[in-house]
Amino acid sequence: MRKLRIVLLILCVALPALAISIEVGDGRWQARVPEAARQRQNPMANESSAVAAGAKLFQRNCASCHGKQAEGMAKHPDLHTERVKNATPGELEWLLKNGSLKNGMPSWSRLPEPQRWQLVSFLKSLN
Amino acid sequence: MRASLSRILRTAVFAVSLIFIPSVFAQEGYFITYSHQMEEPGNLEVGLKSVTASPKDGNAFLANAWEFEYGVKAWWTSELYLDSQHTANESSVFTGFRWENRFRPLLREHWINPVLYVEFENINGADKSLLEVVGHDTREEFAERNDRSEKKREAELKLILSGNVKGWNVSENMIAEKNMAGEPWEFGYALGVSRPLALLASARPCVFCRENFSAGAEMYGGLGDRYSFGLHDTSHYLAPVVEWRLSGSTTFKFSPGFGLNDKSEHFLFRFGVSYEIDQIASRLKSH
Numbered sequence: 237m238r239k240l241r242i243v244l245l246i247l248c249v250a251l252p253a254l255a256i257s258i259e260v261g262d263g264r265w266q267a268r269v270p271e272a273a274r275q276r277q278n279p280m281a282n283e284s285s286a287v288a289a290g291a292k293l294f295q296r297n298c299a300s301c302h303g304k305q306a307e308g309m310a311k312h313p314d315l316h317t318e319r320v321k322n323a324t325p326g327e328l329e330w331l332l333k334n335g336s337l338k339n340g341m342p343s344w345s346r347l348p349e350p351q352r353w354q355l356v357s358f359l360k361s362l363n
Numbered sequence: 364m365r366a367s368l369s370r371i372l373r374t375a376v377f378a379v380s381l382i383f384i385p386s387v388f389a390q391e392g393y394f395i396t397y398s399h400q401m402e403e404p405g406n407l408e409v410g411l412k413s414v415t416a417s418p419k420d421g422n423a424f425l426a427n428a429w430e431f432e433y434g435v436k437a438w439w440t441s442e443l444y445l446d447s448q449h450t451a452n453e454s455s456v457f458t459g460f461r462w463e464n465r466f467r468p469l470l471r472e473h474w475i476n477p478v479l480y481v482e483f484e485n486i487n488g489a490d491k492s493l494l495e496v497v498g499h500d501t502r503e504e505f506a507e508r509n510d511r512s513e514k515k516r517e518a519e520l521k522l523i524l525s526g527n528v529k530g531w532n533v534s535e536n537m538i539a540e541k542n543m544a545g546e547p548w549e550f551g552y553a554l555g556v557s558r559p560l561a562l563l564a565s566a567r568p569c570v571f572c573r574e575n576f577s578a579g580a581e582m583y584g585g586l587g588d589r590y591s592f593g594l595h596d597t598s599h600y601l602a603p604v605v606e607w608r609l610s611g612s613t614t615f616k617f618s619p620g621f622g623l624n625d626k627s628e629h630f631l632f633r634f635g636v637s638y639e640i641d642q643i644a645s646r647l648k649s650h
Binding site: 288343349 | 566
């Protein structure tokens with residue numbers, strides 16, 4: 237009984253510490269994007285409806301943090317920036333898929349890949 | 364006088380529960396199985412998961428689990444459940460609480476993404492919310508009359524393995540649970556597969572379009588305990604699940620469940636609704 241309580245206490249303390257320790261040493265998200273992902277092209281780039289669909293997805297999933305106009309809110313960054321403008325479509329899709337968990341950006345891997353590309357189309361249209 | 368007041372109060376609680384059903388919602392594609400999806404940091408999801416059944420040898424029941432899920436970090440989600448149930452011809456009772464924490468140790472997306480799950484539950488023997496099936500849980504427990512005298516203070520650990528590929532989510536949970544009153548470790552499993560009905564979003568806002576629906580199935584059951592590990596004297600269920608995302612923050616789920624052996628309840632029906640409050644901490648600070 238006592239051993240079990242100790243094990244549970246250790247787990248409750250150790251698991252977050254483990255996750256934090258893994259974060260240490262992470263650089264900027266763009267530096268972590270694999271080259272193959274960086275070079276990927278947006279298959280929705282020529283779809284006329286992709287920006288509108290991406291805008292809808294943005295309002296549904298992203299606007300609560302980044303603002304309705306993607307202007308940024310509190311700690312959540314403005315997306316009308318040079319970094320987003322200069323990022324390749326592949327880099328943006330990689331960020332949406334993986335998130336940047338240590339910086340509070342969740343993974344959007346639950347969105348199907350075509351929808352992530354629609355979001356990329358919208359993000360690129362901002363700049 | 365006190366008895367009638369108590370009855371009125373219980374009826375009022377259930378009426379309020381029913382009234383509030385349309386205004387709350389949820390996010391995951393399953394009822395039992397966990398995927399590696401975490402709550403977005405700063406968001407609070409309020410949801411209700413209900414299960415109803417009519418056991419052959421007992422009274423029909425409706426069990427409710429109110430859930431409050433908060434994204435502490437992008438890699439850490441904490442959740443509180445409040446359980447209750449109503450059994451026909453018996454009573455309506457509050458059956459306890461559960462507090463769970465999920466941690467995602469790997470910060471990138473992989474083919475298989477592990478999540479570590481730790482839960483403490485303080486429930487009683489009348490609990491019928493059936494949020495997991497472990498050990499030798501069988502349908503006979505539904506036939507027992509409501510009895511809150513049995514206290515269950517349990518620790519539960521899960522290893523969640525989950526991945527998304529080509530729109531499909533495939534998740535597998537391994538469960539170990541221990542009653543701290545000296546009971547042996549009990550084991551269980553849950554498997555889930557789901558997929559949105561459309562992978563592309565339409566350009567216009569829509570309510571009934573295919574992208575707002577996902578369909579899948581989950582299978583879950585017990586694997587015995589430390590002293591009798593295996594399928595003997597265990598129950599198992601197969602349950603299709605349909606999820607409808609009404610808006611960015613409201614989700615409905617439905618799931619008929621079918622018992623796969625004579626130890627399982629023949630039919631369970633689950634329904635759930637959840638509502639997500641975005642950035643609740645920022646909202647509270649701004650007021």
